[in-house]
Amino acid sequence: MHDDSGADFLRGGGEMGAYMRSHDWASSPVGIPEQWPQSLRTAVRILLNTGHPMYIFWGDSGICFYNDAYRLSIGTERHPSSLGRPAREVWEEIWPIIGPQIAQVMEGRGATWHENALVPITRNGIRENVYWTYSFGPIDDVDARNGIGGVLVICSETTPQIVAAERLAASAKRLQMALSAGRGIGTWDWDVQKDRVVADERFARLYGVDPVKAEAGAPIAEFFRAIHPADLPRVQERVGHALRSGGLFSEEYRLLQAGGTERWVLAEGSCSLDADGEPLLFSGVSFDITDRKEAEQRIRLLMREVNHRVKNQFSVILSMIRETTKRASSAKDFEAQIRRRITALSESHDLLVMGDWRGSEINELLAAQIRPFGARDQVQFSGPSVVLSASATQYLGIAFHELATNSAIHGALARSTGKVMVTWDVGSTSGCAPQLTLLWKETGYAVETKPVHKGFGTVVLERVTPQAVSGSGSLDYSDGLTWTLVAPLAAIGSTVHTV
Structure with a gap:
């Protein structure tokens, strides 16, 4: 059932979605939701429908929006009263920190990035040292000054990790x-x-x-x-x-x-x-x-690794959002596509977590990405056991998801006679470093027409994933769909044994 108010993009979103739908926007500088710019609508829709903490400062006064995930990190002093209020009124106590960062983005001087930054705030009546890893990025609006309508904040509170590291150091000293x-x-x-x-x-x-x-x-x-x-x-x-x-x-x-x-x-x-x-x-x-x-050194290495992983996840998600935005036909289409892709990314993430972030094997990653389509008996794969790095796991996982999705709709997996064969091997020529060659080959059907326009999947298969592993990727439609990836083994992982 959709909202009859004309602000359909505000549906869902848990507690904050309900607050946004009932808020008196008519008396706010942003006006009623039906008149909001499309870029703000899209950003709010993403914010409400993700489990990751996000915040929006909109317009010259920085009108505040946030989601349920972010609400968990603020106290009763700002929830729910900060919704729809100007940024400086809400965050006066930390304005010397975030004010210049917001200004940098709004003035078109680029996004910001902060790792384990100390931003002390008062929450639940107590002034606390709170640590954040966060990015301030622009939300485009052609009608706004500098072409930027607001600031999108993607963040994670890292206070528990910092406190744990400090306690570990103190414990080691004792x-x-x-x-x-x-x-x-x-x-x-x-x-x-x-x-x-x-x-x-x-x-x-x-x-x-x-x-x-x-x-x-x-x-x-x-x-x-x-x-x-x-x-x-x-x-x-x-x-x-x-x-x-x-x-x-x-x-x-x-x-x-x-x-x-x-x-x-x-x-x-x-x-x-x-x-x-x-x-x-x-x-x-x-x-x-x-x-x-030695314990202090391990802590430093751990914190650098945590920072690297969080930053890499942000980069992958932002890339998904950027590319999907270019190709989605509507906000609803955008939501459906980005939800599927983030779910696929989470499957790869689960493999990494289970493997203590040491990586995953190609066959495990393939099985995880194909499982949701219920077509395991139509897919065969073989090759040496290659342990993918954490980064390669994420990007190849996205590629396998796009291939499986396309196959289930247009290709071999959409037909009972269709088959998918995935093979990979490692080899090297004289004087060259070992390379991984991977083929996704679909048979049992004829490609009626080659796609005229490049969608998100094509961009992932021909550019995003190959570049992420320092390799090359190509698509061939002459006899069913074939995707070929060639990449240096050093950028992918390491060969273990033949399976």
């Missing part, structure tokens, strides 16, 4: 401090005037000094020899400062170990001075913090 009472701790006393460092066995072994010699006392230079050359000048400068000032010393640095390995240590101590200000005794402890440093 763990090292707890372990320091055992083999990870070494104590030392340096008689500065006699240049004799007396250290226990644990400290001596950590610094590569004979424990017997360290027990009797050895020059500081023998301990300094173990410090990594890149860290030594910094450590010497900090030690010199403590000797001159009689202050505290605390420094983290690397120690070279037998066999070429490295250990990280935290050295803490203090130097006492005589009445004339000359250094007397420099005492302290050293902690082995290697595990903590």
